[in-house]
Amino acid sequence: MTSCTQILVRLLYPRPYLDRWGEDLYDAARSEGWRSWPNLVASAVAIWLQPAIWPPRHRGQRTARASAMVLAVAGCGWFIANLLTEDADADPGLRQVLRGCAAALLVGCGLVTPLPHPNRTALVAVVRRSTRYFAVPVVLVATVVVTVHGSVLPRIPPVPIRLAVVSLWWIGWLLAVGAGSRVLANLGPDTVIAPSRRRAGAGGVVLAAVAVITGAVLLIFSFSGARFDPFAAICGALTLVFGGAGTAALCELPSLADD
């Protein structure tokens, strides 16, 4: 019979970690009973924040996972910053900083992205996997573009429809951030050439800087309006925390084996 502890272990920890340590961890946690649960949660958070220590399937995967994590953090920070400042009377200076962050994000992505092997098979595999991951966000964003620019809606649509279209637009971009990270973390060495540690490190520094600047911008934004915006403040603080964790993961890379 599946116990609560077993469900907790399965739900909390990433798959590669469970493949290596899951059964032993479950046995130990089961013998401690419910008293092990708080420690399991705290430990799982720490494990998720250090993807570089998950057991790798191939060389270069630790670097790829750490890069994917920083990319996800920077991408989410950029996403939330744009979401919050889109309709508000944000400071033009802040908008300028965010545009700079978006450009730096692209540079960072370029540095950490592995390149496909120069052959047809590898290229087809990369395109196929990217198509699978990016299909949903691309369809969502394209649907919004066609809906808005294709005269599908009346000139001034009702509020619920406007909200639905805007939500679809931002959900599409959020899913695109997640898809980019998953593609980056899961491409194998038979398909792509992993970035060198130096290149990945430089990309990681750029992406971590984007995460930190975006988090700081969100915090400034939360205090700069007429009223304090707690949602922006929480998002900014979380982006700073996760940006720090991503930077720590990248700094830890040189001390890790098998990569």
Add this chain to the structure above:
Amino acid sequence: MLANDAQVLVLCALAEGPLHGYAINAAIEQLVGERLAAGSLYGALARLEAKGLIEAVDGVGRQRPVRLTPQGAALLERELRAMAEVSRTGLRRLGVSPA
């Protein structure tokens, strides 16, 4: 320096030879009087394995024991020497002679 005490305790437990998770925790209990919680123990094992300080050996049944690598043994020796030095200095400053 290692990241935390849990990793040093695990390395100490493995100093005499390969052990699996349950036996490592029993050895730690013998050493310091209390066990590590499950999440902390396996978190420390994952980090030590990622750093190449411990490695799995073929086990009997489901559990795979782990052992110190040469790098792990060297690091543990350095850590223990540093801790011994701190202990000696601290006791001297307290005016207590080391046992």
